[in-house]
Amino acid sequence: MRHTKLSIFVALSLIGTIAGAADELMVNDKPSFSASQSVKVTARVEAIDHETRVVTLRRAQGDTVTFTASDEARNLDQVAVGDIVNAEYEEILTIEVVANDGTEPEKLELAGMARSAEGEMPGVAAFDAQRVIATVEEINLEANTFKLKGPDGTVNEYMARNPDNLRRSEVGDLVIITVSEAVAISVEVGPAE
Numbered sequence: 001m002r003h004t005k006l007s008i009f010v011a012l013s014l015i016g017t018i019a020g021a022a023d024e025l026m027v028n029d030k031p032s033f034s035a036s037q038s039v040k041v042t043a044r045v046e047a048i049d050h051e052t053r054v055v056t057l058r059r060a061q062g063d064t065v066t067f068t069a070s071d072e073a074r075n076l077d078q079v080a081v082g083d084i085v086n087a088e089y090e091e092i093l094t095i096e097v098v099a100n101d102g103t104e105p106e107k108l109e110l111a112g113m114a115r116s117a118e119g120e121m122p123g124v125a126a127f128d129a130q131r132v133i134a135t136v137e138e139i140n141l142e143a144n145t146f147k148l149k150g151p152d153g154t155v156n157e158y159m160a161r162n163p164d165n166l167r168r169s170e171v172g173d174l175v176i177i178t179v180s181e182a183v184a185i186s187v188e189v190g191p192a193e
Helices: 002-025 163-167
Strands: 032-049 054-059 064-068 084-098 106-115 123-140 145-149 155-159 174-188
Antiparallel strands (some): 032 084, 054 064, 084 174, 106 123, 123 145, 123 174
16 A cells, blocks of 8 residues: 555656646746646445445445446455545646747647555546647637647637737747646545444
C-alpha cells in the first residue's frame, strides 16, 4: 500500500507542478486564465460479490452507488464489507498568450498510471496532461473575434469573452492551452466493529 500512496502523491504533485509552471508564465502582460477543481470522496464498502465483481459503496451522505469492477481492478479479493474507499480527482485548465519565439503549433500529451502490487489493497493513481499550442492568425477588434491556427493547420474563429484581451494580444502570438487531470483511488481496511 505504501507504493500506491506514493504513486498517488506523485501523480497529484505532478499536476500541481504543471499548474505552478503555468502560473509562473502568466506573469507577463499578455492575457491568461487559470481554473481548477478538485473532488475528494470517501465511501464505505456496503456489499461486494467477488465472483461477479459487483461492488456497492455508501458515501457519508448516505447515498449508494453500485458498479461492476473491471478486470483492471487488481486485488479485489482483498476488499471486504466495511473497508474504506478514498478517491480524489483534480483538474486544472490554463490558457496563456505569449509572444512567439518561433514555436510552431503542436499538441503534446503526457499520461501515466500506477496500480498497487499483487497482494496489496487495491489502489490506482493516474494522470493525463495535454498541451495544445496554437498561433493567433487574426484579431478583429470590431467584431470582438480572433482566429487560431491549430496543430493540424485548421484555422478556427472564436469570440473573445473580454475585449481587452484582444488589445493585449498580437497576430503571431502563441496561445497555450493546458488541461491536466489526476485521479487517485485507494482502499483501506475498515475499522474493527
